[in-house]
Amino acid sequence: xxxxxxxxxxxxxxxxxxxxxxxxxxxxxxxxxxxxxxxxxxxxxxxxxxxxxxxxxxxxxxxxxxxxxxxxxxxxxxxxxxxxxxxxxxxxxxxxxxxxxxxxxxxxxxxxxxxxxxxxxxxxxxxxxxxxxxxxxxxxxxxxxxxxxxxxxxxxxxxxxxxxxxxxxxxxxxxxxxxxxxxxxxxxxxxxxxxxxxxxxxxxxxxxxxxxxxxxxxxxxxxxxxxxxxxxxxxxxxxxxxxxxxxxxxxxxxxxxxxxxxxxxxxxxxxxxxxxxxxxxxxxxxxxxxxxxxxxxxxxxxxxxxxxxxxx
Amino acid sequence: xxxxxxxxxxxxxxxxxxxxxxxxxxxxxxxxxxxxxxxxxxxxxxxxxxxxxxxxxxxxxxxxxxxxxxxxxxxxxxxxxxxxxxxxxxxxxxxxxxxxxxxxxxxxxxxxxxxxxxxxxxxxxxxxxxxxxxxxxxxxxxxxxxxxxxxxxxxxxxxxxxxxxxxxxxxxxxxxxxxxxxxxxxxxxxxxxxxxxxxxxxxxxxxxxxxxxxxxxxxxxxxxxxxxxxxxxxxxxxxxxxxxxxxxxxxxxxxxxxxxxxxxxxxxxxxxxxxxxxxxxxxxxxxxxxxxxxxxxxxxxxxxxxxxxxxxxxxxxxxxxxxxxxxxxxxxxxxxxxxxxxxxxxxxxxxxxxxxxxxxxxxxxxxxxxxxxxxxxxxxxxxxx
Amino acid sequence: xxxxxxxxxxxxxxxxxxxxxxxxxxxxxxxxxxxxxxxxxxxxxxxxxxxxxxxxxxxxxxxxxxxxxxxxxxxxxxxxxxxxxxxxxxxxxxxxxxxxxxx
Numbered sequence: 147x148x149x150x151x152x153x154x155x156x157x158x159x160x161x162x163x164x165x166x167x168x169x170x171x172x173x174x175x176x177x178x179x180x181x182x183x184x185x186x187x188x189x190x191x192x193x194x195x196x197x198x199x200x201x202x203x204x205x206x207x208x209x210x211x212x213x214x215x216x217x218x219x220x221x222x223x224x225x226x227x228x229x230x231x232x233x234x235x236x237x238x239x240x241x242x243x244x245x246x247x248x249x250x251x252x253x254x255x256x257x258x259x260x261x262x263x264x265x266x267x268x269x270x271x272x273x274x275x276x277x278x279x280x281x282x283x284x285x286x287x288x289x290x291x292x293x294x295x296x297x298x299x300x301x302x303x304x305x306x307x308x309x310x311x312x313x314x315x316x317x318x319x320x321x322x323x324x325x326x327x328x329x330x331x332x333x334x335x336x337x338x339x340x341x342x343x344x345x346x347x348x349x350x351x352x353x354x355x356x357x358x359x360x361x362x363x364x365x366x367x368x369x370x371x372x373x374x375x376x377x378x379x380x381x382x383x384x385x386x387x388x389x390x391x392x393x394x395x396x397x398x399x400x401x402x403x404x405x406x407x408x409x410x411x412x413x414x415x416x417x418x419x420x421x422x423x424x425x426x427x428x429x430x431x432x433x434x435x436x437x438x439x440x441x442x443x444x445x446x447x448x449x450x451x452x453x454x455x456x457x458x
Numbered sequence: 459x460x461x462x463x464x465x466x467x468x469x470x471x472x473x474x475x476x477x478x479x480x481x482x483x484x485x486x487x488x489x490x491x492x493x494x495x496x497x498x499x500x501x502x503x504x505x506x507x508x509x510x511x512x513x514x515x516x517x518x519x520x521x522x523x524x525x526x527x528x529x530x531x532x533x534x535x536x537x538x539x540x541x542x543x544x545x546x547x548x549x550x551x552x553x554x555x556x557x558x559x560x561x562x563x564x565x566x567x568x569x570x571x572x573x574x575x576x577x578x579x580x581x582x583x584x585x586x587x588x589x590x591x592x593x594x595x596x597x598x599x600x601x602x603x604x605x606x607x608x609x610x611x612x613x614x615x616x617x618x619x620x621x622x623x624x625x626x627x628x629x630x631x632x633x634x635x636x637x638x639x640x641x642x643x644x645x646x647x648x649x650x651x652x653x654x655x656x657x658x659x660x661x662x663x664x665x666x667x668x669x670x671x672x673x674x675x676x677x678x679x680x681x682x683x684x685x686x687x688x689x690x691x692x693x694x695x696x697x698x699x700x701x702x703x704x705x706x707x708x709x710x711x712x713x714x715x716x717x718x719x720x721x722x723x724x725x726x727x728x729x730x731x732x733x734x735x736x737x738x739x740x741x742x743x744x745x746x747x748x749x750x751x752x753x754x755x756x757x758x759x760x761x762x763x764x765x766x767x768x769x770x771x772x773x774x775x776x777x778x779x780x781x782x783x784x785x786x787x788x789x790x791x792x793x794x795x796x797x798x799x800x801x802x803x804x805x806x807x808x809x810x811x812x813x814x815x816x817x818x819x820x821x822x823x824x825x826x827x828x829x830x831x832x833x834x835x836x837x838x839x840x841x842x843x
Numbered sequence: 844x845x846x847x848x849x850x851x852x853x854x855x856x857x858x859x860x861x862x863x864x865x866x867x868x869x870x871x872x873x874x875x876x877x878x879x880x881x882x883x884x885x886x887x888x889x890x891x892x893x894x895x896x897x898x899x900x901x902x903x904x905x906x907x908x909x910x911x912x913x914x915x916x917x918x919x920x921x922x923x924x925x926x927x928x929x930x931x932x933x934x935x936x937x938x939x940x941x942x943x944x945x946x
Contacts, residue, residue, distance in 0.1 A: 206858065
């Protein structure tokens, strides 16, 4: 059963306040909704990162689910083991907690970069695990260093803007493409600005058997350099400018979701500049650099369009 | 039931007898035949376990850690580079108090790459908070893996069962296999202090500040002391159940020995015993002390065994580069003696590196060296300097 | 305050009380606090939806606001509000005002 309106969304909070995530943190909104939609019968394996350090300051925890953090690069491997344990113990009559879902929560560093190998292994082995990536486009926990997810030209502390290099030199990695190449049954993008869509995707991804993946766009106040009340606005602009399209890869079919389903027509997208202008990390961009980002975005949309038509 | 088994197969048979729930492994020489045998057991249905073929040893150890946290009985195995790759998780597994059992046929470390035996890999994990056994026969590997589960689940620490790569891992020996029903009774499923259970949610692996961190490290220190008691108790009880026990150290001709070689593992112990026999024939009161439990170190047993001898040599198969004496076991033995106020001349003999052949005559020469003069220092045997 | 010793703590640094960050109020993080003007609230739920802390709570009941009748009402739990202002920024009727905290 899909959530049709906000009224259908679960009311019970399963992620405690008092955690140390920044005021206005995009990932905090994501965690709140992920936990609410999952419901209590889930086990969370968290990679090292912002969410991990801010939610588990000993002797406290914000988590109301059984939760485990082991290291940075291995959350998918830890989750694989938990899933296998639940399976084996259930078969042997020693798992009595019912239909427990195993969920990974990891940031972009733990997914695009250091955790890519264990993610690939988990997907290839077809573990019944939902992998949730909260993407804030840099190593924010260590203080804003570039990752494989950081977009081109973005300022970070390791891609400073100077005469020889103007922010990050390379493009953002296409993590969804990598995940889809594993032929997973279900993968989707979601944004903290579109909560109903996000909630439905968490629900679907948790219900589908086998490895599923959710790429959640989660703006970062200190890392992206925008005022803390603008988090949802920035995320919404990312979707409405086409920078972060909302789509589902559902059993081999690509489906663009509202409002991104209208964005194949470029004129329906807001100008990319509106997304860039609200963030200090793009302050230094020249007209030519913005034009380059726009061209790359156009070609990305052409790729999505092909993928949507080939798979439909 | 008696079977001719390699030590690797003996480990696999022990895992089957222990009715392990989750196994995660990655192939590496000389460990691979354990994975192969376990895969056969799982494929044939003889062992009802989830077998995860991870994409690395780091992930293999991470996966069994996760499975152990969920309450499963788990097993993994690796050697050399694989153990080095998993190094990060070794520390985490012990600090999170996960009852993992791991078989480790020991192998030299790169570079240059060498697939043969020494103990560079195992010695690198000596300070990671794992209980470490070093077995000397396929039978002992089988028995120790089973004992390992009782220890691991009793004290909530991971247990490594090491033995000579190739020299044991690929060498057939007769092994007496236990009745698996009896093993099941010997290894009842103990209630774990905390597991990942949605009905009683707990958080594993929090961020711990300087105000709290040291206490958890100290818990590991006390756990290691408890582990020593668990090892002793388990070994005695295992002997009562199955008729075989080993102790923390094993002596050969020690009672009246003046000159003792201290060693570990299979090949070195076998050759040292043969060398001691040879020395005895020639009128030298030679003896051998084998370290079976390497961590926690059997300090009391070692000091007791060596207090009455004139001099001793410690045979190491790993090198601590730049150390005052390069052998890791030598450092432990000498420190144990020092702490008990025993100062004896002794030698550190480094041999068997990268499986450089170590003959009985080599160890006989060690006895000769001990007899000729009380020395102190490190002897590099078998190397072309 | 004397903290517990190693033997008194659960082994392996396990945290046994779920949701225990609730012991840590974060009201002190705030420079501005959101004040909901209920007469301007149209019950769109967006403040509740987007609050990163889950500090905006939905009360059920019968609420008569002028000529309108509602079955819900939104309130801020100030113990945990960090004052980010997302609620005020997202409110379509400007019913939420960010008011400076008086020290």
